[in-house]
Amino acid sequence: MARPRKEQELDIPRRAVEETIRLLTQQGDFGVPLTAVAQAVGCTAPALYGHFRNKNALLRAARDEGFGRLYNEKFAVFEQMRGDPLGYLRDGSYAYARFALENPTLYRLMFSPPPKLGVSDDPWSSEAGRQVLSLLLTGLRSSQEHGYLPGADLQRYGFMFWSTIHGAVSLNIQDRLLDHAAKWDSTQSVIDALMEIIAATGPAKHPITS
Amino acid sequence: MARPRKEQELDIPRRAVEETIRLLTQQGDFGVPLTAVAQAVGCTAPALYGHFRNKNALLRAARDEGFGRLYNEKFAVFEQMRGDPLGYLRDGSYAYARFALENPTLYRLMFSPPPKLGVSDDPWSSEAGRQVLSLLLTGLRSSQEHGYLPGADLQRYGFMFWSTIHGAVSLNIQDRLLDHAAKWDSTQSVIDALMEIIAATGPAKHPITS
DNA sequence: ACCTCAAACTTAATATCATTCAGTTCTCGG
DNA sequence: CCGAGAACTGAATGATATTAAGTTTGAGGT
Numbered sequence: 001m002a003r004p005r006k007e008q009e010l011d012i013p014r015r016a017v018e019e020t021i022r023l024l025t026q027q028g029d030f031g032v033p034l035t036a037v038a039q040a041v042g043c044t045a046p047a048l049y050g051h052f053r054n055k056n057a058l059l060r061a062a063r064d065e066g067f068g069r070l071y072n073e074k075f076a077v078f079e080q081m082r083g084d085p086l087g088y089l090r091d092g093s094y095a096y097a098r099f100a101l102e103n104p105t106l107y108r109l110m111f112s113p114p115p116k117l118g119v120s121d122d123p124w125s126s127e128a129g130r131q132v133l134s135l136l137l138t139g140l141r142s143s144q145e146h147g148y149l150p151g152a153d154l155q156r157y158g159f160m161f162w163s164t165i166h167g168a169v170s171l172n173i174q175d176r177l178l179d180h181a182a183k184w185d186s187t188q189s190v191i192d193a194l195m196e197i198i199a200a201t202g203p204a205k206h207p208i209t210s
Numbered sequence: 211m212a213r214p215r216k217e218q219e220l221d222i223p224r225r226a227v228e229e230t231i232r233l234l235t236q237q238g239d240f241g242v243p244l245t246a247v248a249q250a251v252g253c254t255a256p257a258l259y260g261h262f263r264n265k266n267a268l269l270r271a272a273r274d275e276g277f278g279r280l281y282n283e284k285f286a287v288f289e290q291m292r293g294d295p296l297g298y299l300r301d302g303s304y305a306y307a308r309f310a311l312e313n314p315t316l317y318r319l320m321f322s323p324p325p326k327l328g329v330s331d332d333p334w335s336s337e338a339g340r341q342v343l344s345l346l347l348t349g350l351r352s353s354q355e356h357g358y359l360p361g362a363d364l365q366r367y368g369f370m371f372w373s374t375i376h377g378a379v380s381l382n383i384q385d386r387l388l389d390h391a392a393k394w395d396s397t398q399s400v401i402d403a404l405m406e407i408i409a410a411t412g413p414a415k416h417p418i419t420s
Numbered sequence: 421a422c423c424t425c426a427a428a429c430t431t432a433a434t435a436t437c438a439t440t441c442a443g444t445t446c447t448c449g450g
Numbered sequence: 451c452c453g454a455g456a457a458c459t460g461a462a463t464g465a466t467a468t469t470a471a472g473t474t475t476g477a478g479g480t
Contacts, residue, residue, distance in 0.1 A: 002429050002474040028325045112322040115238045120386030160400045167377025176330035190370045212444040212458050257458055
């Protein structure tokens, strides 16, 4: 048997990405053998080379899929929260953190990929990250229009905001001693502190002026 | 030739770690062949197994060395800045960021190690990270004694502070399109914003009350 | 219906490493 | 001066990624 019959055709590109993410998650490591992916898909390793230039290309595709999923989750929250910019910033951050803590290996592939992946070679990959960032910036701009962060440089604060949350989930993902609940509490605490700081700059219900 | 003569004895453990870090830095990737390390040291690959259980153990040792170097740099700043807690927070953060941006691959090995390294298996490795954090906490406690961050939960703010800086350097390291100067500016901006926020909570020279 | 060809795989072959094995040569305590 | 063990070396093993060569199938032209 060499070429498969039409009935048993399988969408290798899609299934390969899907199974790669599943195995990545399961093994908790990028070092998933191509043969394992191939077996899960139902073909042999060399067959994958007809759809991806090499293993790195497959991992890049999995990474892009990860960005897509993250964006979708954040976007869902975004639409749900129209008119409540601070609420979006909070719940959008929760969604981001939940995604990271529930898919730690995929998150690491997205934001701490081994340089040999050649990630910067294709503009799309960093572009996907930029879309997530732009969603955050929109939230911040909207918050500013509602009176928060008066006069702040949004580009600057946006990056800081993202850094804080990315840093929190990264450090929590890395700490193998904490259980899932503890990681979530720790991350949530950071997000809440961030929200308190932003809320304090706005039209105060409980004025801060002393 | 099998066993080396006494004259040509070389301190394999130390040199191996040293060369591993050098090659790591040079190749920008953890995938440094053991044979390359061995060649740089001046022995063969199997010889390394007399000093490290396996390649992961060697990488763990390199990681620990990285934590040691980072701690030393931060500690030097700490001693230089006695009596100026805010100055220590700022310069200590600069030192941290400089270390990360100048040793991106080593930094990634320290804070985003591949899980298969078995990092959490030995308590020492996460302990080293904890020492760096404790230095930060000391700075925050000292700042609080000087009137900043009144009533704040230092454990909580310490983690947030660290998250922000770690996040900023991580994101900057990852962005292959930025040059070194741009990364440094971006990181410094985050640190400065953080310092402004902390300074604003203290005995204000330029009161914020409106 | 038949022939040819390119597509889409498969199996076999190659190369690169990590790791283990089986020596080989020093050094040192007696 | 001898014997044992330390400290290596070179060759063997095994896992993977990647490439090469070979095989079957579907489609289009006749």
